[in-house]
Amino acid sequence: MTAAPPEFGRHVRSSEITSFIDRAGIEALLEPWLPAAADRAFVTRCMLGEGPAHHRGANYVLLRLLGELAARVAPAPAVAPDQVPVPIRLPPHVPRPADRDYPLALPRRVVARLAPDAPTQAAMLDCVTDGPPQHALANAAMLCLLDAMLVATDAPR
Amino acid sequence: MSDPTLGHSFLAAAGELGMCSAAWLFARTLGDDGGPAMVAEARDQLGRDFPVFDAVCARYLAGEREPRVDPTPVRAALAGVDRVLVIGVETTFLDAAVAALDCEIGLLTYGELEVDWPRVLANYGGRVAPCELPAFQRYAGSRGALLTFLYGAQAAVAHVDPAWLRVVAGDVRTQFRELIGWEVLGGEMYVYPRWLVQAPLVDFSWVIR
Numbered sequence: 500m501t502a503a504p505p506e507f508g509r510h511v512r513s514s515e516i517t518s519f520i521d522r523a524g525i526e527a528l529l530e531p532w533l534p535a536a537a538d539r540a541f542v543t544r545c546m547l548g549e550g551p552a553h554h555r556g557a558n559y560v561l562l563r564l565l566g567e568l569a570a571r572v573a574p575a576p577a578v579a580p581d582q583v584p585v586p587i588r589l590p591p592h593v594p595r596p597a598d599r600d601y602p603l604a605l606p607r608r609v610v611a612r613l614a615p616d617a618p619t620q621a622a623m624l625d626c627v628t629d630g631p632p633q634h635a636l637a638n639a640a641m642l643c644l645l646d647a648m649l650v651a652t653d654a655p656r
Numbered sequence: 657m658s659d660p661t662l663g664h665s666f667l668a669a670a671g672e673l674g675m676c677s678a679a680w681l682f683a684r685t686l687g688d689d690g691g692p693a694m695v696a697e698a699r700d701q702l703g704r705d706f707p708v709f710d711a712v713c714a715r716y717l718a719g720e721r722e723p724r725v726d727p728t729p730v731r732a733a734l735a736g737v738d739r740v741l742v743i744g745v746e747t748t749f750l751d752a753a754v755a756a757l758d759c760e761i762g763l764l765t766y767g768e769l770e771v772d773w774p775r776v777l778a779n780y781g782g783r784v785a786p787c788e789l790p791a792f793q794r795y796a797g798s799r800g801a802l803l804t805f806l807y808g809a810q811a812a813v814a815h816v817d818p819a820w821l822r823v824v825a826g827d828v829r830t831q832f833r834e835l836i837g838w839e840v841l842g843g844e845m846y847v848y849p850r851w852l853v854q855a856p857l858v859d860f861s862w863v864i865r
Contacts, residue, residue: 537736541798541833544861549830587831589793598738598797632830 516552520559525640528566529603531576532643538602542636545601550633558637565644576647579606585628585635601632605639609646663702666709671769672776674746675851676807676840679712680723692717707845707852708807714846724842725749727756733836733862734759734801741787741795743804744817745776746840753803754783762787762795766819768851792823793831801834807852808844809837809865815845815852824859839865 525547526539533539546558569576582604589599605627607620614620627638669678686694695713703710712723730753734740739760742750745767754761761780765773766789777786787794795802802824806814814837829835837860857863 535736537833538798540861545830548858549826587796587798588827589796589831593791593793593796596794596797596800598799600798602798 513552517547517555517559520547520555521563522547525559525562525566528562528569528644529640531647532578532604532640533602535602542601542603542640545632546637546640550631554633558633562637562640562644565641569644569648573647573651576643577650578643579608579646581607583607583610583624583628585632585639588632601636601639603636603639603643605642606646609642609649612649659701662698663705666702666706667769670706670708671767671771672745672747674744674748674750674805674840675706675708676712676723676805677746677748679706679709680716680748682709683713683716684721687716687721704847705850707847707849708841710847711808711841711843711845715843723748723840725752727752729862729864730803730836730838731756733834733864734803736799737801737834738797738799739795740801740803740834740836741792742784743802743819743823745771746805747776747779749805749838749840750784751779754780761785764789764792764819764823766822768818789819789822793828796828796831798833800832801836802832803834803836803838806837806839806863807841807849809839809857809863810844812858813854813856814839814863815849816855818851818853820855821853824855829859834862835860836862836864839863 522543526543529539529542533542547555584600584604586600589595610620610623614623627642628635666678666682669681673681682698683695686698695716699710699713703713725748734757737759739762741762741764743764761783762785763777765786773786777784804816804820806816808815816837824835837857
């Protein structure tokens with residue numbers, strides 16, 4: 500029995516992978532957490548303008564849909580008081596600058612829902628803030644949106 | 657006019673002033689000395705070797721006498737930035753930027769031409785700090801920026817100093833808030849742009865023309 504020949508051309512064209520990305524739409528949904536336009540542009544570029552194209556597209560789809568849901572559930576999101584920074588990845592020999600973190604941080608309280616104890620919480624935070632900035636920042640943005648929606652839908656105490 | 661030393665003189669000047677800044681100096685000096693005919697002759701003699709000089713001579717012969725140097729958009733692009741590392745030398749433009757900016761400025765002391773870096777930096781009286789290639793990430797951060805000069809930016813690409821490509825890789829682009837390209841030539845080059853390399857404009861957060 501001979502193996503079937505490999506199929507090529509099943510993927511969408513390279514030129515189409517990121518053609519749907521609308522950076523302005525993502526910048527707009529980040530405004531509550533990043534009031535400065537330059538900060539929004541920087542973070543959005545890292546999520547949607549850098550790294551493998553399919554990740555850019557995936558970040559856009561997930562953020563945009565979460566943003567749509569958040570706009571319905573939490574139209575005026577409250578930024579969490581306790582923020583966990585997303586570090587800029589630099590070689591170890593480089594002195595750490597004061598602005599060594601990305602402008603977008605993530606809310607500790609959303610992770611604390613899953614891990615009340617400190618070691619587990621630290622492990623979860625390490626997972627979501629480590630890795631390429633494209634992933635870490637998208638993780639942070641998604642957690643900001645999820646936090647806003649969870650806070651907005653929490654049962655009143 | 658067929659001066660075999662002119663190319664060597666231009667190369668030495670281009671190393672310390674930058675291709676575009678040196679080209680305007682040479683074009684004006686030649687023009688003052690021998691008029692447009694001498695500029696045209698020099699262009700014909702050296703244009704293939706120095707495409708930026710070729711392009712600048714073309715602009716001179718079209719009636720221009722100096723480059724357009726406006727640091728205002730550079731200042732705007734660097735709003736909120738604490739430090740910027742300049743990659744590549746164009747002293748006419750760097751002089752204007754230094755006068756207009758209030759952030760920390762570094763100059764990457766790496767290039768493909770032989771440059772007396774202490775002499776270049778001495779012109780800035782300590783305002784511009786040297787930075788060697790392995791240390792360029794000292795300027796990284798969410799308030800850090802990189803700036804280089806563009807030569808003939810088109811719709812999607814521009815030519816840049818090769819040092820830009822030594823620095824700006826995929827991992828580095830996310831370490832700096834702004835990646836600024838500042839057009840210095842003001843038009844495309846007519847001959848093959850040796851000494852320079854092509855870079856896509858999407859690699860820049862700001863393209864200043």
